[in-house]
Amino acid sequence: MPRIVDHEERRRELAAHAWALIRDDGLRGVTIRALAERSGWSSGAVRHYLPTREAIMTFAAQQIVAWTRDYIQSLPFTGDPVDDFRMALLGTLPLTDDTRAVLEIWLAFAGEAVRGDAAAQQALLYDHLDEFLLSALGQLADAGYLQPDDAEPAARELHALLDGIAVHVLLGKVEPVAAEAAVDRWLERTLSRQG
Template sequence: MPKLVNYEERRRELALAAWRVIRRDGVEGASVREVAREAGLSTGSLRHYFRSQPELLTFAMRHVMERVERRAAGVPRPAEPLEAAKVVLAELLPLDEERRAENEVWVAFVARAMVDAPLAALRDEAYDRLRGACARWITELRPAGADEERVLETERLFGLIDGLAVHAAMRPGLATPDLLSAVLENHLEQLVQAKPTGTAGEP
């Protein structure tokens, strides 16, 4: 009796095959033919799941976003806000092989998004979600801060996380997991310890 294949599970497996090709050959090398070869399928079989390279790449990029969000949402959170922020936000940094693979693929997609409208839309969606998450953490960590201060601190935290991820992809030998963790934790601790410039809504 032939083995039944879960359609969505196979699509996720093919997305991972695309990631492997992208890490090795770049986004330009992730053709339908090359990804099919990486997955051990014929080109015709892969087209049963993805009709074109743009469809495959869009799914593979969204798969990065979904995996990161699921992991961050599922990590056990300490009760104390500062410790919770450290644990959750660390899930967004490439601190192990799984996250390093996601990060390298994500950076490759972001570069491709400069000339690819569907990928650019996904990039913007992901960055809007990250900025929103940063805003929520700033509100929780600095509840007495003025509105303007919260906006600035949100952008600073957003830029820190994104910048660390890019540095890790570009110079992994220098931007080590220990260094990334230390920079994030130091920033969050200073954020909590700093005296608020005012209360929300004050001029």
Template sequence: MPKIVDHEQRKIKIAEATWNVIVQDGLEKASVRNIAKEANMSAGSLRHYFSTQSELFAFCMQLVSDRVKNRAAQKSYDGSSLEAMETLLSEFLPIDEDRRTEMEVWLIFSSKTLVDPTLEELSQLIYDEMRQAVSTVVEGLIDIGLARGDLDKQLEIERLYALIDGMAIHGILHPDRFSVKKTQTTLQYHLKALCK
């Protein structure tokens, strides 16, 4: 009886191996040979699933995005409205090992979007999806009557998005100076500052 291979699971295994190589050794070490070794498969098998590095990196970026979206969709948003909003926005911050790895990989791949049109297009799409999540929070504060009366919705969406991105970068590049606790406290402070 022939062995049944789950091709999607195999692609995810390769993507996770790519993440591991990049996080441990840097993007420049993400060669077919090193990724195949990390995935415990041959280079030929890896090329069967991803014919180009760009294709592999696009799959890796999409996997990060999908995991964040899936986690956010499966959360139970208990507590106050502000707590629920904080829970949603925390999906984009490196506050535990999984999210830290995802954000680190995302940051590294983001630098590739400057020179790879395929990745740049995907990055724009995911940027818009994340902006929509941030918009949902700001619009939610307005809709339930918690937002300050003088709040400029569009500016606050941009400011909150920039804050989330900045905290993710600081949390990854300077975790000793911008701790998980500081990340959470800053997010809470900012959300409260948007309220009456």
């Protein structure tokens, strides 16, 4: 009986090896040959799943979004809207070994995205995080934690804060405990029960 191969799982396995290459050698270190060596696969097997360097980079970038979404959804939410929002925000920062690894890869892609690299731009999570922040703050406004007109500007400010904190933690300029405290201060300053 022929063996059933999960092609998406094989592609995710290759993406994990591509992430390791990015962490070790930067984006320029990712080639089909390097990915074959890292994964132990033949170059032909790599090409079967991800036929070009661009395909490798695009899929690796897409996996950042998927991993982050899955990670945040796996957090032990309590049902308290502010506490759960806080937990999700902290899940976007490099405060654990796993989130640090993903955000190191994100930062490598960020440099290329500035130059207009399409695959790199997919990795930035900008649209996904932006949508999440707008939606969550809109819900918090509906629940009376801030004025409805304040939700959009608050989302922009918070997004910039998270991006900045992430970079500073990755660069070793801000300790994780200080990053967490900055998020807490923002939440305390911005969210309070209205009326």
